[in-house]
Amino acid sequence: MDRSFVSSICTSHQDRLIVQALISIALNLNIGVIAVGIETIEQQKLLLQIGFLQG
Numbered sequence: 510m511d512r513s514f515v516s517s518i519c520t521s522h523q524d525r526l527i528v529q530a531l532i533s534i535a536l537n538l539n540i541g542v543i544a545v546g547i548e549t550i551e552q553q554k555l556l557l558q559i560g561f562l563q564g
Contacts, residue, residue, distance in 0.1 A: 510531055511546075512545045513546075515547055515556070516546050516552075518552055518556065519555055525555070528556070529560070532560045532561050536560065544556060544561060
């Protein structure tokens with residue numbers, strides 16, 4: 510998952526929705542996702558909250 514989405518996930522509702530959709534697609538296709546650019550605890554917490562699991 511591109512850094513541009515991850516970096517603004519806490520401030521942009523649109524980016525949050527895109528990330529949620531990407532995670533949903535990946536889970537349904539049983540493929541892994543790597544999030545690039547997690548720089549804050551808030552970003553990490555939000556990603557975990559919306560279904561992104563740490564590997």
